[in-house]
Amino acid sequence: MAQVQEEVQLLGVGGSPFVRRIQIALKLKGVHYTYIEENLRNKSDLLLKFNPIHKKVPVFFHNGKPLAESLVILEYIDETWENYPIFPQQPYEKALARFWSKFIDDKCLPAISKAAWTVNKEEREKGIEESLQALQFLENELKHKFFGGVNINIVDIAASYLAFWLPLVEEAIGLKFLSSGKFPKLYKWSQEFINHPIVKANLPPKEGILGFFKSRYAALTTASK
Structure with a gap:
């Protein structure tokens, strides 16, 4: 092509x-x-x-x-564009990559959102539990440096929120999801991913994102009083 x-x-x-x-x-x-x-x-x-x-x-x-x-x-x-394939070439591996990318969007990110931004205490605790379960599934799936092996693939790109945005959410709200103690492979992956030269050059400044999350959390806690 x-x-x-x-x-x-x-x-x-x-x-x-x-x-x-x-x-x-x-x-x-x-x-x-x-x-x-x-x-x-x-x-x-x-x-x-x-x-x-x-x-x-x-x-x-x-x-x-x-x-x-x-x-x-x-x-x-x-x-x-054929240069640097981000999907596996074999049908089975390609299907698995689609599955895990969808898992991140359909299960992982909504659970984290519920844990971080829900006012209701019971719902928030449920979100925390669901987040940890979802991260454990990803921890178990991660077998190499990246989900794509030695190179970044679609699952790594789909999970970029976990590597860069999630730590800023954690700092803003005072909760810890992705720790080296709980999820050592996933934590190590997150550091490898955000320090990949191309990824690092294409991430937004941390200060603006962190400020946005802190403002959002402050508004949330004010509304819940």
């Missing part, structure tokens, strides 16, 4: 882990793209036109054709 690098655009928000997934994948593959910053408080006509269902970022454009939802975009990118 020809590696076409014509018109590639990404509509996103700088602090979004889902947008950063796309940026990391494009950089790993060496694909040049134009980034367009979106304002989610005043959503642009571009966003509303090309992602009318979810009205969220990222939205990816290749030669004028739009795609939404980060995992869908990542698979399209991998099938379009």
Whole structure:
């Protein structure tokens, strides 16, 4: 397949882990793209036109054709540009990679969100329990330096929230999920991942994200009083 690098655009928000997934994948593959910053408080006509269902970022454009939802975009990118495959080549391993990527989005991230941002004490404790269970599944699945083995793959990219954003959530709310004591393999993976040169160069500044999480938690605790 020809590696076409014509018109590639990404509509996103700088602090979004889902947008950063796309940026990391494009950089790993060496694909040049134009980034367009979106304002989610005043959503642009571009966003509303090309992602009318979810009205969220990222939205990816290749030669004028739009795609939404980060995992869908990542698979399209991998099938379009062959350099640095981010999906396994064998059907079974590829299916497993899809499964674990979906597991992160459908089970892991919602559980952490419930644990971090729920006012109700019982629901929050349930979220903490679900988060630890989900992280344990990932701990058991991790067999090598990365989920992709020696190289970063789709599961690593999908799990980028756990490596970079989760520690900032932990600092903001005073809870610890991903510790070296509880999850030694996953913790070591997180350090390897965020210090990979391409990943490191494509992560947002920590200060802004941490400030956002602290403000969100302060508002949450004030509302619960």
